[in-house]
Amino acid sequence: MSISVLAQNLSGSEIIKIAGEVNELKRQGQNIANLTIGDFDSSIYAIPEELKAGIIAAYNQNHTNYPPADGVLTLRESVSKFLKKSFNLDYSSNQILISGGSRPLIYSTFLAVVNPGEKVVFPAPSWNNNHYSDLLGAEPVMIQTRAENNFMPTADEIRPHLKGAALLALCSPLNPTGTMFGKKDLEEICDLVIAENKTRKAGEKPLYLLYDQIYSQLTFGDFKHYDPVTLRPELKDYTIFIDGASKCFASTGVRVGWGFGPANIIDNMKAIVGHMGAWSPKAEQMAMASFILDDAAVDTYMTEFKSRIQSSLTALHEGFQLLKAEGFKVDSIVPMGAIYLTLKIDYSGKTTPDGTVLKDSADINFYLIREAGVALVPFSAFGTGDDVNWFRASVGASTLQEIQQLIPRVREALSKLK
Numbered sequence: 001m002s003i004s005v006l007a008q009n010l011s012g013s014e015i016i017k018i019a020g021e022v023n024e025l026k027r028q029g030q031n032i033a034n035l036t037i038g039d040f041d042s043s044i045y046a047i048p049e050e051l052k053a054g055i056i057a058a059y060n061q062n063h064t065n066y067p068p069a070d071g072v073l074t075l076r077e078s079v080s081k082f083l084k085k086s087f088n089l090d091y092s093s094n095q096i097l098i099s100g101g102s103r104p105l106i107y108s109t110f111l112a113v114v115n116p117g118e119k120v121v122f123p124a125p126s127w128n129n130n131h132y133s134d135l136l137g138a139e140p141v142m143i144q145t146r147a148e149n150n151f152m153p154t155a156d157e158i159r160p161h162l163k164g165a166a167l168l169a170l171c172s173p174l175n176p177t178g179t180m181f182g183k184k185d186l187e188e189i190c191d192l193v194i195a196e197n198k199t200r201k202a203g204e205k206p207l208y209l210l211y212d213q214i215y216s217q218l219t220f221g222d223f224k225h226y227d228p229v230t231l232r233p234e235l236k237d238y239t240i241f242i243d244g245a246s247k248c249f250a251s252t253g254v255r256v257g258w259g260f261g262p263a264n265i266i267d268n269m270k271a272i273v274g275h276m277g278a279w280s281p282k283a284e285q286m287a288m289a290s291f292i293l294d295d296a297a298v299d300t301y302m303t304e305f306k307s308r309i310q311s312s313l314t315a316l317h318e319g320f321q322l323l324k325a326e327g328f329k330v331d332s333i334v335p336m337g338a339i340y341l342t343l344k345i346d347y348s349g350k351t352t353p354d355g356t357v358l359k360d361s362a363d364i365n366f367y368l369i370r371e372a373g374v375a376l377v378p379f380s381a382f383g384t385g386d387d388v389n390w391f392r393a394s395v396g397a398s399t400l401q402e403i404q405q406l407i408p409r410v411r412e413a414l415s416k417l418k
Helices: 005-009 014-027 049-060 073-087 103-113 129-136 155-161 183-198 233-237 263-276 282-291 295-325 361-372 400-415
Strands: 096-099 119-124 139-144 167-171 208-212 239-244 257-260 330-332 340-345 390-394
Touching: 005 129, 014 361, 049 282, 073 096, 073 257, 073 282, 096 103, 096 263, 103 129, 103 167, 103 208, 103 239, 103 257, 103 263, 119 129, 119 155, 129 139, 139 155, 155 183, 167 183, 183 233, 233 239, 239 263, 257 263, 295 330, 295 340, 295 400, 361 390, 361 400
Parallel strands: 119 139, 119 167, 167 208, 208 239
Antiparallel strands: 096 257, 239 257, 330 340, 340 390
16 A cells, blocks of 8 residues: 655654664563663652652542643743743743643644755754654754764854754754753854844744753753853744753653743644644643642752762763773763763674674664663664764663663673674
8 A cells, every 4th residue: 555755754763673672682581771762760760759649639630631732821830930940031821832742842843933845954963853854844954963072063063054944953961962062152053043044034934943951950060051042032032942841850751841932933833732632631731830839849859860860870981981991992971961871882893703793883782782781772863874883871761780780791792892
């Protein structure tokens, strides 16, 4: 049976494919440290107790019907206060849209400001921008970033691609790298957007900036989160923020995301999300509205949660730095934010004990799955070439002990390669 051109050409999630291989090996009884999915094992990282109690109470109060298309008003008002407290950003309830997690918000941003065939500029590696461009029939412009810049795009790299573009999509802390924009670097990119929009004629569609800060609450040490509107207030009319509760409260399955930006764009996104039926469940919205204004509960949860995530990321980073010091061709970038560590495992061209040559990053990854019981995601899943031997490691579904125990297995597996 014939299917659409879109269906024929759209590629599935590479991460889900890797996870499928891992799950099959687990079913066979193998012990695999699964560092693939950007999610949390709820037996390790449970949602806040106050939030869980609020959700149960909301269901007991029969909040089981359709929510308003833009989200429950009390939640949008709470988000407005939360944004002011957390980032000193001023957005009223009519500039905020609630959806079932952040994915519908990103996709509806694309649909609201990009026409088929128009350019969407984004870095590689980055999460899912290539797939959303494919869904829309937009022209993806992938900027290949460099390890020396922590895989964050620079103004010089972005500058040649903005003329005529409809959307610049950025994320910080970045999925998949866990790295972040510094203040000066983001300021320079903001100035590019402002300069480009000054060249556009009256009535011409501006260049919009999608800024995904879903991991903004998860930053470590001296690393600080910056956003475009705080740095350059004149960008407020052109910036659509993606945010929500999924990552900062280990609440991926609770499905409460919030986007905010210019009211006219948010209004159009509301209609798009409504037609998709991608609303957040009403009970969860009611509970979230109360929880995010409970400063004591939020602060207590975040303090412990961040400490545990940072401990796991640091253990993985230090383990790979130890392997590097021992002469293995590996490296890692210091943890900055999110739940990810960027790892280099540069073993293309090496031969396994059974005589198989590891041709690219995918081969390296599947070798480590089989021989070390460790599953990562190659950056090729995020838009880079297969020859880029850098990987994303996600720590949300593993204990600190499991992460510490995988280092000797990696050492042994790499030692077998010739």
